Amino acid sequence: MIRTPWRRREEPLDHAELRRLLPAPGDPELSSDRLRGLEEHLMTEIRNRTPDIAPDIAPDPLAGPPPAGAPAGDRASRPGRRSGRRPVLVGVAAALALAAAGVAALAGGPGGSGGSENPGRVAAPPAGAVPAPVVQVVRGSTAGLAGAVADISGAAARAELPEPGPGQFLYIRSEVSGLVSWEGSDGKNRSYVDKIHPREVWMSPDGAKGWLLEPHGKGTGRDGITLDDPEGGERTLNSPSHAYLKTLPTDPSLLLEKIYDETRGMGNGPDQQAFGTIGDLLREQVVPPKLAAGLYRAAARIPGVVLVDDSVDAAGRHGIAIARTDESDGSRTEWIFDRETFAYLGERTVQTRDAEGIRAGTVRGHTAVTGRAVVDALKQRPAGSAPGGDRAGAPAAPSAGT
Template sequence: MIRNSRRRTEPLDHAELARLLPAPADPQLAASRQDLLEEHLMSEIHRPDHAPAASPGRRPLRRTVLFAAPVAAAAALALVVSLSNSAGTVASPQPVKAPVVQIEEGSTVQLASTVHAIAAAATARTTPQPGPGQYIYIKSQVSFMATRHNADTGESVTWVQPLHDREVWKSPDGTKGWLDEPGYQDKGGITLDNDEPRKQLSYTWLAAQPADPDAFLKSVYSTVSGTRDHDQQAFNEIGSIIREQLVPSGLAASLYEAAGKIPGVVVVEHAQDASGRDGIALARLDPQTGERSEWIFDRDSHQYLGSRGVQVREVNGIKPGTVVERTTILTRAVVDAKNQRPGAGQATA
């Protein structure tokens, strides 16, 4: 029997998924990629995927959406397969073997000083404020993972997407948006418009949050639920904000200081983003998935560079040291319209 195991990746039309899917069971996938999974699921509806040739008797690998997942995600996958087979589309690049790195042990020795330096740098930077009708624009390069696991032999092969561009436009209130990820959805991208956005990820929600780190952290914890580790969920929520959102300047320091207060957060002295830039990371090990999520910052300027997910403990055949996720931020800006890219005279962060 071939079982495709692994998680997904991150933001999308949550209301639509809620209508389509049954109530989820207790999930076993990394919460850090919950939003990306939904986004990728919706992008998959628009196109079939292509993967390395499978040996006889094995189902061909599909990409990031093929993970060991709860019932709801499995139902979504079935829906995706059904719809994508009939949709007109674009072929995606062939995945490649996942990179493997030496695992560096994290430490709390420099946690307070590192968080303080990151918070101070975030406060010192000028952050543009989106106005009515404007959009927050984030351009990044990303690579996410899928694993094919043979439950009978225990053999697993881990693949990752080639590093590729990803552009996201979001209205401040989170109700309007666009995602363009060439090679992984229809040419031109897909809409992220949503009348019921996850308000905790919107700029408007952030701007209304208290600047006190303890109060902000309490607010973040109020957004998590279920039986999964709440500390990990809180860490992942803040990570999602850092990765694909614009943080109001008045909240920037408190956001990082709040993250440093989450139990289990450590400093990893050396971590590389998707561009190969070496930095220092704030990280936390997910006790359920065995994956350590790392937020990577420039060692000197303490500016956020990107993220990395490293398997620290073997789970579902994913070997320790496997890099299951890589991202790097290229541009963060405010633009005047959806699908518009930053130009001369437009504010960047």
């Protein structure tokens, strides 16, 4: 988010006299720490932390303490990097480009208003952005978490999911919307979000070939962009493929130990990074059933994870949520599940306290997974999907465990 270190106040001062007395303002620049923080904020992509509601600390509702690889007492936020999966990085790069444009506007460059009263401030919100919705923050609790996770993981383990064959591609379709912060000509920050729009991803099982189509998003163009990886980069938890996921352990303790170990030093603290990494694995993949069950059980063992009784995905579907608040900025990420089938529906990030110009209750972003399938060719859609990124009919809940 772009912020300035000052705000205009109503005072009975001679502004012309002040301009003669004070030195000319320099170009607003962000420090390296602030730039790193901005990148981290965008890459956690709507995670999206400590709410001003009562603290939500989960002891371990299922079994055993956190793994040996998890730091026990250090929950302090630490600067670091966080690698994201390639499909996610596209949206992040676009957001960074948008932020850079905002900096240029503040400096009086292209896009700035250049007016004498409010030099360099943008007079209108970004194209395609709408005011961010504000909701009542539902209190999370560890009560009922163990039972809900048992139901969710059980449904995941029983799920019958498509398995890609040679030459086939995994297809994931979602409805998505993300945060866009804007400072108006009056110097006040306002929270906007992209209009909810479709996003389609095709990936080969080994991750070597892929395509992203998000015509209403930023930076992908109408025809989409390639996700090919001709060099065959190493697969990790933060850059997985379907084939890589099949090699991971399914035991919750081993999974969590591996996650803490491989993400050490990344993100906003080890616990939040672990939760975010699991969320990334669930969002745009077809996760093997036993692994999905293990990931849910592993997530429930992360300190601070709670159950939220009601959340809503980008398609308007209500469900229960497994959630965690990031201590660094008060944003809470909620994984949403159908109340009856316990299928994974999508994700929502809600601001739990006023921070960084974002008011409590603001929905910073949300997604809804509306289809997972196996297709025979890149850019091919499964039967029943309309061309051009439009979906035929109302959204249906995905299979349990996805």
